[in-house]
Amino acid sequence: MSKTFYRFLCAVLRPVYGVIYPAKVDGLENIPAEGAFILCCNHIAARDPFYLAIREKRRYFHFMAKAELFEHKVVGTVLRGLDAFPVDRGHSDLNAVRTSMALLKDGHGLGIFPQGTRSPDNAPTPMLDGVSMIALRSGAPVIPAYIGGPYRPFHRIQVSFGPPVSFEGLPRRVDSDTLDKATRRIEAAVWGLKR
Numbered sequence: 001m002s003k004t005f006y007r008f009l010c011a012v013l014r015p016v017y018g019v020i021y022p023a024k025v026d027g028l029e030n031i032p033a034e035g036a037f038i039l040c041c042n043h044i045a046a047r048d049p050f051y052l053a054i055r056e057k058r059r060y061f062h063f064m065a066k067a068e069l070f071e072h073k074v075v076g077t078v079l080r081g082l083d084a085f086p087v088d089r090g091h092s093d094l095n096a097v098r099t100s101m102a103l104l105k106d107g108h109g110l111g112i113f114p115q116g117t118r119s120p121d122n123a124p125t126p127m128l129d130g131v132s133m134i135a136l137r138s139g140a141p142v143i144p145a146y147i148g149g150p151y152r153p154f155h156r157i158q159v160s161f162g163p164p165v166s167f168e169g170l171p172r173r174v175d176s177d178t179l180d181k182a183t184r185r186i187e188a189a190v191w192g193l194k195r
Helices: 003-020 048-055 067-071 073-081 094-105 130-138 177-189
Strands: 024-025 037-041 060-068 086-087 109-110 142-145 155-162
Touching: 003 048, 003 073, 024 048, 024 086, 037 177, 048 060, 048 067, 048 094, 048 109, 048 142, 048 155, 060 067, 060 073, 060 094, 067 073, 067 086, 094 130, 109 130, 130 177, 142 177
Parallel strands: 024 155, 037 109, 037 142, 060 086, 060 109
Antiparallel strands: 142 155
């Protein structure tokens, strides 16, 4: 589908979430007004992508989502309608990497939850190196984001977007050591937004 369904769903969810799950949002100015970028956020619940999407009205995100979700008829239809794409978390998914690189090359926003799985209690679990590889190879800026959670009705939730993560000083060669160092910087930037 196109942006039409994405915009429609955001328009429907924005007032609903605004009342039930109000947010205190800061740092939206850190999201580039145009051009490619990677949004990296902690992951506490399945609604995280929607919650982030309705906060940023200027840009359009393509979220990476676990492949199992696309097997569910209704959920899969909604995800495809939102131009999300699957990633197989069991091993290196080259198709997901290629899709990510193509989206960034075309100047789109890419949304990734680098923990690889949800952490309902918002514990700072380790992040995976996949996003670092995509970031370093594409050259796209990485924008850290943080959702405070938990989602409790009528409880204000912190949503923060930080400045781009700096990879200055890292070698140009993308090896395991470089990826690890880049991932640690992304981790520090995301968890550093916690209030």
